[in-house]
Structures are given as structure tokens and as C-alpha cells.
Amino acid sequence: MTLLWILLLPMMGIVTPLLTERYGRNVCAAMTALPPAIALMLLLQQAPVVMSGQVPSLHAEWIPALGLNLALHLDGLAWLFCLLILGIGLLVILYARYYLSDRDSMGQFYASLILFMTAMLGVVLSANLLQLWLFWELTSISSFLLISFWSWRTDARKGARMALAVTGAGGLALLGALILIGHEVGSFDLATVLASGDLLRQSELYPVILALFLLGAFTKSAQFPFHFWLPHAMAAPTPVSSYLHSATMVKAGVFLLARFYPVLAGTDLWFVVVSLTGMATLLVGAYTALFKHDLKGLLAYSTVSHLGLITLLLGLGTALAPVAAVFHIINHAVFKASLFMAAGIIDHESGSRDMRKLNGLWQFMPVTATLAMVAASSMAGVPLLNGFLSKEMMFAETLEQYTFGALSWWVPLLATIGATFSVAYSLRFMHDVFFNGQPIDLPKTPHEPPRYMRVPVEILVVLCLLVGMFPDLMVGTLLKTAAGAVLQAPVPEFELGVWHGFNLPLLMSMLAVSGGVAIYVNRRFLFQFQSQFAERDAKLVFEASVQSLVRKAGQLHHLIDNGSMQRAMFLMLLLALVLMAWPLMDLLNTAGGRPELALNWGVVFCTALLIAGTLLTIWWSHQRLWALLALSIVGLVVSVAFAWFSAPDLALTQLSVEVVTVLLFLLALFFLPRHGPIMDGPLRIMMRDLGVSVLFGSVVGTICYALLTRPLDSISGYFLEHSKTGGGGTNVVNVILVDFRGFDTLGEITVLGIAALGIYKLLARMTLAMPSADDDGRAWARERHPALLALVSQSLLPLALLVSAYIFLRGHNMPGGGFIAGLITAIALIQQYVAHGVVWMKQRMPLSYEALIASGLLIALTAGLGSWLFGHNFLKTWYDYFYLPGVGKFELASAMVFDLGVYLTVIGATLLILANLGKLTTSERIRTGDE
């Protein structure tokens, strides 16, 4: 349970800053820090258990069918990361209290920060692959929010977008890898997966899994060539950088590498790819860092370089390399967080981060300068500091590996070169900022920061010193436990000591320090050399590639849909044609074995009428009104056909839909010329369209014939059997709609509502030319609303409402239901619009159709959720029989409430569309914006 609270407390803490913001900065910061502080205490309380080698875990089933479970575990590696996340997180909260200015929204900042903290904790605690991925994505999203916190700055927005695009793409790759792993292993449970290393390594999919997995980890941890997003994420407020870009977010990638080390490592492919990537990142980062004039830019590239170092260690394959990697994860988090904070203090108190202006700050802020220099020395790998120890271990391990055969000696050489540059840029950070003459036109006179702003830095720097001097005492056990969790095996013996005697690693360290000093002293030449190359701004390159991608997508889109309806229809029908015709090729006979029915003259007659109506519609297609009349014949015959084949529900629906369609067409026809051109384009196109139509018709006809001549075994029998017992209604069609397939219906009415709102929005700003006379040049009749029509229409309304109420109420047992009833009501109301006009209706029915749709959907949803109260599934009909004097025994079903929702949505949607189309010509038309 403790485990759950470690995750839950920060999760609940997301809202506290928003709630306490109004009570002032101190209260807000204190309240924000409270949940993580309790979580940290819980974590420390778990320390003895974890250090003794036990793994507290929690397992709760969520969607077991999909392998999704809530699974948490706290092994050594997770404990170490939790400590970093919570510990440094608390220091960052304290630091940010002083860093943020009055203009910044403190609540919003803290809320995003705690959201990120929760996500990170989720990543490291997860014992289920899919759950891990969920939190992994959450870190990308919350870091996007944090980087773009100063959202008025374009570099912040662009940097955040770049970070999100790169890490998000990596996240997708990771999902692919995790799903493949789950597929191969047969479980998403981390413990099971970690035990199946051999299975995975021997799998045929191993290269694919590894590639996707490494893409995910490398993008997150800013490995070359994906490192470019990290320097641009420096547009974030410094507390964010010191948290995300030193200790947590970028460490998620190396965490992942460490987590899956026992499963995926151990092959040549892993060692070559991971160590080469790590080495390239180490060198590129360290070299570039030297040339950055921006303090945070230098630190960002230095972070890239150190992440490369950790990756390199994980790719070396020697026995102690993973231990060194874990050690460096700790050390880098500690010194880099303090350095970022120090850089933030310098920026905050002097107004600049440019090292060409920042000089001689020692005289203004000696305490901060001392702290920053200790931390920077640790970064450089100076003895008696923690950075020295892990770097020594790294040197030792590079000498041990034989990944590249006879050329393996390159690895220690290149590592030393990387370390040399690391010393050089650390020296630049110290010397340029705190000495090197006087400051050059700084916006502010620098001074020491507020007392408590420095506290987090002090704590971290003391840790650097303590770990550097008493490594075994400070982190010995922790390192052993965490490394054990990485290896999933007993950890080989290692010795954490400050002094190992004169040996090769020490010589490499000395070479690096002296070389670094030499480079820094002669940096003029290097800067000159570097200035020959045009500097490429990754932001511009990235933006350009994004834009070219968008342009390409646009071109592709234009190729398919260039705005011509005919073309789009042609392509769509062609695709459908191929998809439908393909399976037909496999059919041996068109006709199935089913005996044919006797010829019925009524059916023949109606079919002839149907075909005649269809041909007439095509023949008259340029005479739009006539075509509409001919189309009505088709609708009419189809509804008779439904009645003939015993589908009264469908017949009723068809009839009402038919009328609504006619009304819709008439409303639209007003704005179109009465006669279309007979030839709608070149003959070539006409022939093409004709060909596709004939082909399509023949394929659909073949399918129908093939289907009708075969015995059909459908699920209708099941529905017929269970309609009364399961759904409490004898009208199977309605029971299917509101119960068996209720979820589909809910989706459908939602779509209907959205479509209606979309049409409403499209119509909102439309102005169309209104013809003043009909096509033959006759002026319109003077009388707008003939009295006869008004009278008959008005008397029709109560009748229609009665019919619709009747059809609605008995829908569950007899033909009818909410959909048909809704259409009838809507038609009756539209008839009033036709007879009396919009103004008249508006006075008498001040109803918002949007609200009608919304309430309908809400009622339907509530009816569905209501079933849960009775312990049934979502939308399961609940019914019982009641007795009322005078009425007798009757049935009440919860399905009726759902049907009421359908009824209201249908009315709202139909009226919203038709009435607004009608309103286009009136003074009542919707006005939006500046119209």
C-alpha cells in the first residue's frame, strides 16, 4: 500500500498549488511541497526493505484481457530514481519559489511540475510495460507544458514543440517495441519480461524490437543524432531545466536502457549500437559545449555529453560498466542540478546568461561562486568530488572492453578526449563567469540571491563533496542494490574508494585535466577555427523540415482531393470497387443453390416502378426539381417494399426520412440554378464516370444476387429469441436499438448531434445570392404565407404530435420508437416553419435546438449509466411491471428513457439543420462576429 501512496500523493498534489495560489507564494510553495515530502518520507521508510534485496510490489487488475494492470514495484533502481525525483523535486520547488517573478502564475507552474513528477514516478515504479508507456508519454506532455511555460516567447513555444515532436515520436517507437516484446513474451508484466531475456534475444524480431526500443530511449535521453532538442528546451524557466534536464526527464531514457539491460543487452548488436551512440554523443556534446556563450547552452550540451557517457557505459558490456552507469546517473543528477540552479541565480541576479558579458562575478557573489565552482569541478572530474569517482570508473571500464576487437583501444582514447573537453568547458564556466576581468554592461548590478534560494544549491554541493570523499558510506549500499536491479543478478565485487593507487585510469584523468587546461588557455585558436563553420540553428532546420513535411502532405492530399467532388467520388468508388470486386473473384458460381421464389406480379410491378423512377432521376438530373420528384418515387416504392417484406419499422423510418430529405433538397435548391448544364465537364470525364457507375452497379448487383441465392445464417435468431426475455420488449428492432446494440445507438446519435452542430456552424457565416424570380422569369407569388396552408398545417400539428407520442410509447413492443417519433415531430414542426415563417415560430417556440441535442444526449447517457446502479452492464435494459387503477398493468423499461434521449436528439438535430437552412433567407439568420 505504501507503494501506491508514493505515487498517489504527488498525483493528488497536482491540484494543491492551484488551490493555494491565492494565499501567497510561501503558502503555495509549502503546500505544494507537502505531498512530495510525505511521499519522500514513505520512500525512506521503505529503504531498509529495499536495501535488503526485497522488492515491495502491488498488483491490481484493470483490464486483464488486454494485459493492462495496475502494477507497481520498488526495486533498487526504482528506489534510486524515486529518491532523485522526489529529493531534487523538493529542492526545485523551494528554488522556484524565489525564481519565479510576480508575473508568472505560480500555481500553474507548480501544477505542471508536480504533474511531471507524478509521471516520472509512474515511469520508474511501473511493473507493467503498457502502464510504463502511459507514464512515459505523460512525461513528454507535461515537459511540453513546462518548457513552454513562458508561452509568450516564441523560442519557448518552438523549443517545446520540438521537444514534444522528438520525444513523442520516440514514444511511439517505444510503444511499438513494448507491444512486440509483449507479443514475444506473451505478457506485459515486467518481472515476466525481465526473466525472458534469452527468449527475446533469440527471437527473429529482436533487431526490430531493439531498433524501436533504442529510438524511444535515445530520443528521450537526447542521444546523437536526436540531441538537438535539448539545447532548445533551455527556453524553459531554469528550475525546469535543473529538474527535467539534469535529473529526471532526460534520465528516463537511460533508465529505460538500464531497466531492460538484462533482457535486451548481451548481443553484439546492442553493444555496438549503444556504445557507438554513447561515444558520439559524449564527443559531440563535450565539443559543442565549449563554444556556447549562453550559460544554459553550455550546461545543456554538457548534459548531452554526460548522457552519452552513461549510454556508453551501458553499451560497454564489461561486468562493472552498469554499476558505473548507475553511479554516474546519481552524480550527474546532483552536480548538474546544482549547476543549473547556480546558472539560474546568476541569470536572476545579473540579468544575463551571456558569458561574453558575465565576467568577474566573484566580487559580487562569492558564496554562489564558490558553490558553482565546486559543482563545476565535479563536472570536470576533479578528485575528492563525486564526478571524479564515476569518471574514473568509466575510464577503468573502457580499458576492460573488447567490443571492437583489435581497435578497442580507440574507446579509452576517445573517452579521454571527451573528458578533456569536459574539463575545458567546466573551466570556461568557472573562469569566464567569476573571473576574467569586469562585467560588460549587465542590465543589473549582480548581488547574492535571497538566502533560501541558495539553500538547494548548498545541499546539492555538500552532497557532491560527501559522496566524493566518503563514497562507500554515502552510496555504497544504494549503488549495490540499484545495480543489482539493473543486472537482475548478483553484483560483482567492486570497491568505492577515493584512492586506487597510481594506475592507468588515474593517468587518463590527469591527461584530461591537463589537456583541458591547455585547451582552455589556447581557446582563442579553437574559437577561430570553429568560426569558419557556419552555425546551423537546429530550430530553423527542424521548422523547415516540419514545414516541408506539411507541404508534402498537402500535395499528397491535393493529389487525391483537389476540391472537385467528381474526382473525389471517382477515387472513392474506384477503391470501393476494387475492395468489393476482389473477393468476388474467388466465388465459383454467382448463383447459390437456394431455390428461387415464385414470381409475384405485385413485386414485378413495384420493381419496374422503382427502376423507372431511378432512370427518370438520372434522365432529369439537369432539371433539378423534376429529378427530386422522380427520386420521391424511388423512396415511396422502397417504403412499400419494406412493408411488403414485413419490416414496418423500416417502412416508417424510410417514409419520414424521405420527407425530411425532400425538405432539405428544396431548401438547398432555392440557392441553385433550376437547370443544371446537361454536360457537366468534358466528354472524357463523363465517359469515365459512366464507366465507373456501370461497373459499380454491376458489382453491387452481383453481390446482392450472390447473397440472396444463398442460404443466409444470421444472428437474427438470437435476437428474436432473447428480445423479450433479455430486453423486455417484443419489437426486436427497437430492443436491438436500445439494448443489444444500445452502445452503437448512443454513438450514432452523438455523431448526429455533432454533424448538426457542424452544419449549424458552416451555415453561420454564409451569405448566398437569392434569385428574385423563377427560371421562366415569373416573379414570385406575393403571398408569403397562404391562409389555407397555415390553417391546415396548424391543425396538423396536434395530430402529428399525438401520432408521434403514440409511436414513441409503444415503440418497445410494436413498430415505432424514439427515432421515428422524433422525425415525425420534427417534420410537423418544420411544416409550421413552412406555413408561418421563422419569425412567427420564434415567438411561439423560443427553444434552443443545441440545448435540445445536448439534453437528449445527456438523457441517453444517464439512462445507460443508470443500469450500473442496478448492477447491470452499461445500457442493459431494466424493466418491471406496474399496476395503476384505471390504466391497468403496464410495463416500464429503462430503455424508454434512453429512447427519449434518442427522440430529443433527433428532433434537435433535424430542426437545427432545416430551420437554420431556412433562416438563411430571413432577417433572423444567425449573426456571428462582426457581421
Place this chain on the structure above:
Amino acid sequence: MLNTLLLWVAGVVGLALVLNAWRLVRGPSVTDRVLALDTMYINVIAMIILLGIYFDTSLYFEAALLIAMLGFVSTAAVSKYLLRGDIIE
């Protein structure tokens, strides 16, 4: 007996449908066509009621009722369209 009669009646109504369809095709004016369609609605009402009697069920009467009601709406809307162009003003 009844069934034979129904068959005859259906035949006559069917003939009316065909004639109306012919009027719809021939025109000559739009008014003729609208009237033809309206009468076709009435023919279909008759046809469906005959079906109801034939199947001995009252369910089809509602379909007939609906056609009577909705057919009116269609015809009224088309007439309004011919007169004013704009059916909802």
C-alpha cells in the same frame, strides 16, 4: 373471396399508379408533375391498406396514416417552392 377481390382492387390501384407515373413523366407543366406525385402518395396509401387487409394486421394502417400526413407535407413544401422559391421564410 376476399383475396380475389383484394387482388382486383390492387390491380386497379396499380393501374392508377402507372397512370400517375405516366403523368409525372409527361408533365407537361411542373404543376401536373407535383399533382401526379401527390396522387401517387394516395395510391400508395391505398396499396398499403390493401396489404394490411391481405396480411390481416393493423400495423400497416399506421404506415398509411404516416404517408397521408407526410405526403401532405411534401406536396405543400413543393408547392411553396414553386410559388415563392423559398420554403421557409
